[in-house]
Amino acid sequence: MKIAISRCGQSLTQAVTLPKPYSWDLRCAGRGTCGRCRITLLAGRYLVAGKELCVTAPTSALACQTTLLSTEGLIDVPPRAMCVPNGQIHALWDGPPLLKRDECVVAVDLGTTTVAAVKIRNGEVLASASCYNQQSRFGDNVISRISQAATPATLAAMQQAAVTSINDLLAELVADDAQRLAIAGNTVMTTLLWGIDPAPIGVMPFTPPLRVFPQRRADELGIALPGATPVLALPAIAGYVGGDLTAGIHECQLAPFEMLIDIGTNCEIVLRTNDGLFCTAAAAGPAFEGAAIPSGSRAVAGAIDHVQPDWSYSVIGGGAPNGLCGSAMVDVLYAGRHAGWLNACGRLQADVLGKRYRRDGNLQLVAIAPGVALSEADIEQLLKAKAAVYAGILSLLEYCHCPVEQLQRIILAGGFARYLDLDHAIAIAMLPRAKTHIAGNTSLAGAARLAVNPNIMDELLAIIAEPKDVPLNMIDGFENNYIDALFLP
Known part of the structure; x- marks a missing residue:
């Protein structure tokens, strides 16, 4: 252009x-x-x-x-x-049906990188849409957002960026008749949307300025719905464990020795044992959501969603590829190690790659498809992301004295998890080997359930009082687990 x-x-x-x-x-x-x-x-x-x-x-x-x-x-x-602030959600969630009420409501999953929304009537999803969070220009992770919100002017600009993202989706959903809006997001995202300085979350002991967000009117926040339309937010558990995980816990109803993992920019993990609920968060970064990688993409039409060791690949919606979504990046790590063109440190092996290896200045790249390539720097970001997830899981298990073998089930939440090849994720040491269920976007599901039935707020408030927050920097062994997980087996 x-x-x-x-x-x-x-x-x-x-x-x-x-x-x-x-x-x-x-x-x-x-x-x-x-x-x-x-x-x-x-x-x-x-x-x-x-x-x-x-x-x-x-x-x-x-x-x-x-x-x-x-x-x-x-x-x-x-x-x-x-x-491009548009794109359809290809999968939502698996869970109990929504309450049927003859009113139009909207649910929003306000993620650090991606915002998703659905329009609902009579318990049915009428339309869905997603976009990148326009707040991303202030940084690709919650720490950057906290730092950027240091002045009133920037805080207001960040709030407006989130509101603009939501309003773009409302226009796409044609949801001007919505009678209620419910939002689930991590603690920093919801705090910023409410126009509150998140600075306390960025310093020890990471205490959020509030965990329960008072109901607001749409016109108070600048959301493009009739002025008096109520806007609800799911309550947060801790500074880095937000309403998105509250939603997941409510949706999944964890049994003892079940673990819920919501893989996003901020990977949130909760484990139930006989001693109660324990939760933590790992800074996975935005790589698997298509950000921070030049050839990265959300899981939208035109994105490669799977890559095989023989270099064959599939494209969402068919046609020519224009990028790689997170599930394909996991496949690339697996395929590269399996075929020998990636070593344990994630370095490209030019002699094995042959014509697929090329240089662009100081960058060493592997060509995945026409116009789609990954550099060693990209692969390093992916290794850091998968290491954060794996180390977070192992460290929480160790803290709770729960061997991996004792896990009855892992429940994976988030849009990225929906497309994931579990065998590949296990092979690259991103996930432990355990019985696994992919639940879809439980954050959006929880927001939808609250939008349809605001009376569940009491249940959500009871949930946030239950888990013990365990910051990873307080767990002995996390650093070693992270360093070990940076390698490809």
């Missing part, structure tokens, strides 16, 4: 508004570390990463680190530098 620009004193990502429905992909909050906003400068004079440049030939640059100095300029913005 070629865009003519006029003189400005800000970075291009701040000064240039992309045509709707596109927005800049700023996973690193504009710090120049994620590389997602890489564009081509075609004409003009610029300040690029502190150095003045007069463009005489097409030149690559990061838009967030580039300022136009001349009166006019011309840039080319590729699709990978943009977020």
Whole structure:
């Protein structure tokens, strides 16, 4: 997409508004570390990463680190530098049917990376939609968001970004007749949406400013529904264990020695033993949600969802691939180790890859499909994500003196888990070997149940009083578990 620009004193990502429905992909909050906003400068004079440049030939640059100095300029913005705030949810959840009531309600799963919503009437989902959380321009994880919210102006901008994401989905759902909206999200996301500074969550002892969020009116939050429409939020358990896990616990009704794992940017884990409920959270990062990886994608049409060791792959909706979703990335780690073109440290083996190996400057890449490749840096992010999940699981089990063999069942929640090849996830040491059930998006399910029947709030409040929060940095052995899990078996 070629865009003519006029003189400005800000970075291009701040000064240039992309045509709707596109927005800049700023996973690193504009710090120049994620590389997602890489564009081509075609004409003009610029300040690029502190150095003045007069463009005489097409030149690559990061838009967030580039300022136009001349009166006019011309840039080319590729699709990978943009977020498209639309996409269908291909699977919701497995659970009891919703209460049938003749009123239209909306449920929202407000994730750090992805926002999902459904429109419901008479217990049936009439429409669904999802998008990237526009808050991602303030950072791709909750720690970055907490840091960015330090000033009232930025806090207000972050709240508005989340509201805009929700409003985009409401428009797509044609939900202007909704009589109630319920939201489930991690503690930081819900706190920001309510316009409250989440700073206490970022420092020991990680105490949230509130765990129970008072009911608000749509017009108070800026949500595009009739002004008096009530907006409800699921209560949070702890600073890093939010309403999304409260929803999952309510949906799954865990029995002793069952574990619920909600795999997202913030991987939340809860285990029931004979001594009660214990929970923790691991910072998995956004890689498996399609962020922080140049060829990454959400699980939408055009994304590769599975890759086999023989290089065959499948694409959601068919047609040519335009990226890899999280389940395909797990497959790539498995396929690479199985076929020998990835070593235990995640390094590419050029002699095994042959023509699929290539270099781009300092980057070493493996070609997965036409136009879709992963670099060693991408693979490093994936290894960190899978290690965080595995180390979180093992460490909580160790804290509760529960051997893996004692687990009766693991329940996997979240949209990413729906597409996961469990054998591959076990083989790369992302999940332990145990009886596993994939439950779908239990966070969205819990929000839907609350939207349909607000009377369950008392049950949700009882849930948040039960678990013991166990921060991973307080568990002996977590660091060793994490380091061990960085390797591919």
